[in-house]
Amino acid sequence: MSKVTINDLFDLKTIATPVYHPDGNQFLYVVNQINQTENNYYSNIYLYNCEKGETKEIIANQSLNTHPLWNRAGTAFLFLSNKTGKNQVYLYTFLTKTVKQLTEVSEGVQQVLWHTDDQHFFFGTKRTNNSVLKHEVKEHPNVFITESINYLENGKGLVSSDGQNVICVGAIDRAEVKIVTAYHTAYGLKNSLALSSDGKYLVVEKKLNSSDAFNQDSGLFRIDLEDFSEEKITDSYSTGAFGEPTYTTNNDFIGMIGSTLPYQTVNQFGVFAYNVMEKSMVQLTEKLDQQVSDFAVSDTKATTSNPLLQWSKRQNCFYTLVSLEGRVSLFSMTLNGTIKELNSKSQHVTDFTLNPKKNELLACVSTAQIPSQLIKIDLDTLQQEELKIIDEVYKGKSFSSYKKIEYQAADGGRVPGFIVPPTDFITGKKYPLVVNIHGGPYAMHADTFHHEVQLLAAQGYFVLLVNPRGSFGYGQQHLNGVVGRYGQEDYTDILTAVDGVIEAIEEIDVGRLFVTGGSYGGFMVNWIISHTNRFKAAITQRSMSNFVSMLGTSDIGYHFFVEENDADILNPERLWEKSPLAYVKNVETPVLIMQSEQDYRCPMEQAEQWFRALKYLKKEARFVRFNHADHELSRSGLPNLRQVRLQEMIDWLKKYDQN
Structure with a gap:
């Protein structure tokens, strides 16, 4: 068995968006992959015959083909594809085996829904300047003018103030488009x-x-x-x-x-x-103190489009996903308030669909050791069966497993998470530890496949995944514990977990501790190394260092950081008090700083200030700037940049892990 490498990222396949045919005997699904040669992502649409157990490829054009949706007759399906640059709506007809493009809108299409007449469809797009919804080639503007405070958006850049997200209705047999509403x-x-x-x-x-x-x-x-x-x-x-x-x-x-x-x-x-x-x-969930929807952290999550909430005529209840206790599970909910978890197994359900003719559903599932699989669940017996619809991913690879941990904070609060041992763990041998802090802060480390975590384990590190105050999965009170309190209980929660695993696992070398994290996790790395010197080296990614400036430069800064820190630009002292930059003189830990040029959520200036301040004070720091990348670099950035990012991480850790 071989261990995980950086290049294994390119072999990854994930399953998404299974959708049953109206007769319930076949279904469409999407397989997502990476094209290393072309340095992009693509997804193909397949059809699985339940009676024959056979699958065949329907849509494959080296583009992102997503959102498959059957018509009522089961003779055709709509889907979105970016093969012309931006998502447009297409129609595949089984009788003729042909594909027809149905939209040509300049801003692309975000979602699509059939009309019940099978002749029309609704789609979401963006209208600008009250223009006709047609694709138009425009010269590059040389000036941007706005009077709106929310003129910037991560992943999109400058946003016109006259733009509006609109729902339109179109027809499959003629080029007519009508705006319905915003x-x-x-x-x-x-x-x-x-x-x-x-x-x-x-x-x-x-x-x-x-x-x-x-x-x-x-x-x-x-x-x-x-x-x-x-x-x-x-x-x-x-x-x-x-x-x-x-x-x-x-x-x-x-x-x-x-x-x-x-x-x-x-x-x-x-x-x-x-x-x-x-x-x-x-x-219906008044007694369920958990987050409905999927907020698990992973770098291999597939784009999904099935509704998060689905109604079962046969079971007479709703089904949805809930993030709780380090897993994402399927729950059923009746109109009278009866709530049931289908299976409390530690795993990550990423998508699901209900069979219209049988008491069963399909669920896309990930675990720490399985990137993606499709499970059929009998809703009467809750028995599960894996459908082998893709070749086994990473056959012959050795993966580490996740072990749940939980400690108690000094104030009685919960400190839950996971510890991941080195892939080649040997009892009695000493190993370094990497603390990996998630973003958000409103997210959750979960028992799911995370290539970066498995890579660190393969390199011989214990990996500590903590869900401190502010993490989903442990109730509203646990979430509230971080609001206005960045760098307080969330910081001590992380150190409590570090102390806990060191005490519990004698194989952890206390002299070889490292820390990394991105977004809020990057803030926390900066905060940690400016408040303690117990880590040998640190890696801060898409981080925050100065809330005073970030209030005006982040796309959501003008409202998010006001809510989070209970202070605005009229109270800069409070914002500065919560900023790692205020404590930069205390940093003695060598730090690798990685930031994306087009990250408008945690802008480049945050990394620039942190790096320049460290260098001004003669601290040890390395600065890696990624062009053609935004806040989503580690999850959906250009594959070659993700490769560089991981290599920089491993090189930095090894540089300071001279055992």
């Missing part, structure tokens, strides 16, 4: 649309106050497709964020995922149901 997708959710089974009503998530850049609240609106009148169905709550609308079979209830509190990332999502006749709302 729409919004709350952070952490995927789908903003649902159509009643009679095709009369479209439910759409929209911002409650689109003109207020400080208000991130959203609600669900039911649109009458005959006269296009709108009704706010989340009117029971004046604040909150609601998305993932889902009709029950008879259109008598509309399920949704959201929160009634003013939108902030720290607030957990739950499941709600709206009674269409009574015009009343009930929260």
Whole structure:
């Protein structure tokens, strides 16, 4: 058995978006891969015949082909493809085995939904300058002018203030496009649309106050497709964020995922149901103190498009994903509030779909040692069966396993997480430890495949994955513990976990401790090394160092950091007090700084200030700047840049790990 290497990243395959045919006897699915030669990603769409156990390739064009969606007749499917540069809607027809492009919009398409008549479809895109929704070749502008505070967006760059996300309706047999309404997708959710089974009503998530850049609240609106009148169905709550609308079979209830509190990332999502006749709302997850949706951390997550909330006519309940206790599980929820976890096994369910004809579902699953697999679950017996639809990924590779850990903080708080031993672990031998801190802070280390973690284990390191205050999966109180308290209990939680594993595992060499992290995790690396010298070397990535300047340079700084630190530009002392840069003189740990040029979430200036300050004080630091990369470098950046990033990490650790 060979150990994981950096180049194994290029062999990765992940399964996503299984969707059953209306007869339940076959399904489409997506396989995501990396093309090392072309330095890009591509995904193909396949069809699996359940009766024959056979699979065949349907769409393969070295592009990202995603979002497959059957029509009601089961004779064709829509999908999105970026083969012309940006996502457009395409139609595949089985009778003729042909592909037809249905949209040509300049800003690309984010989501798509069939109309019940099989002749029309809804899609989400962005309209600018009230222009006709046609692709237009424009000269590069030489000036950008705005009067909007939210003029910048990570992954997109400068954003025109006259742009608006809109839902349009198109036809499969003619080039007609009509704007239906504006729409919004709350952070952490995927789908903003649902159509009643009679095709009369479209439910759409929209911002409650689109003109207020400080208000991130959203609600669900039911649109009458005959006269296009709108009704706010989340009117029971004046604040909150609601998305993932889902009709029950008879259109008598509309399920949704959201929160009634003013939108902030720290607030957990739950499941709600709206009674269409009574015009009343009930929260189905009132007794579930966990985050509904998938917030597990991984660098191998596939893009998924199936709804996070799905209704089962046969089981008479909703199904959804919940992030809890270091796993992402499938849960069922009835309208009377009965909640059940299908399986409490430590794993990461990334996507699922319900069989329309049988009491079963398909789930895409990842574990620490399995990047991606497709599982069929019998909903009566909960028995699971793996469907071998792709060749075994990483056959002959040796992986390390995750072991759950938990310690108690000085104030009684929980300090949970995982410890990952070196791949070639030998009892009695001493090994170094790398603390790997997740971003967010509202995210969660989970029992899922993480190439970077397995690579570190293969290089002979213990890897400590802590879920300190601010992590999802352990209830709202655990999340609230970081708000306004960056660098306090979250910092001591991490050190508590370090002390705990050192005491529990004698093979950890206390003189060879290292720390790394990205985004919020990068902030925490900077904070740690400016408050303790116990680590031999550090790696800070897409990090934060100065909240005073970041308030004005991050795409979300003007509201997120105000919420997080309870201070704004009128109170810079508070922001500076929470900034690692204020304590840079204390740093004695050699630090590798890695930042992306097009990262507008944690801008380059944060790394520049940190690096320059360290060098000014004659500290040991190395600065790696990645062009053509943004905040998502480690997860979906250009493959060759991800390769360089991992090599820089390993080289830096080895440089200071001279045993």
